[in-house]
Amino acid sequence: MATANDDIFDEFLDERGHETESxxxxxxxxxxxxxxxxxxxxxxxxxxxxxxxxPN
Structure with a gap:
């Protein structure tokens, strides 16, 4: 289950061009x-x- 911290971290990575989707x-x-x-x-x-x- 995703938490708010995971969402923030995914957003941080996404803004910098990293893949965040599994x-x-x-x-x-x-x-x-x-x-x-x-x-x-x-x-x-x-x-x-x-x-x-x-796959994960």
Whole structure:
């Protein structure tokens, strides 16, 4: 759960050009695409087998 301090910190980072949103899988037809390296995986994937990325 986000707190007021988290919101202030996210706003501080956002104003300075940093990403504050949590990343999740992107969709490409019937596949999941890793937002970090672009690797394609089946819909059952829970982590990227190319770079090791996992959603939070």
């Amino acid at each position: 990343l999740s899988w992107e969709r490409d037809y019937n596949k999941k695409r890793c937002p970090d390296c672009g690797g394609l995986h089946g819909l059952e994937a829970s982590s990227c087998t190319v770079c090791g990325w996992q």
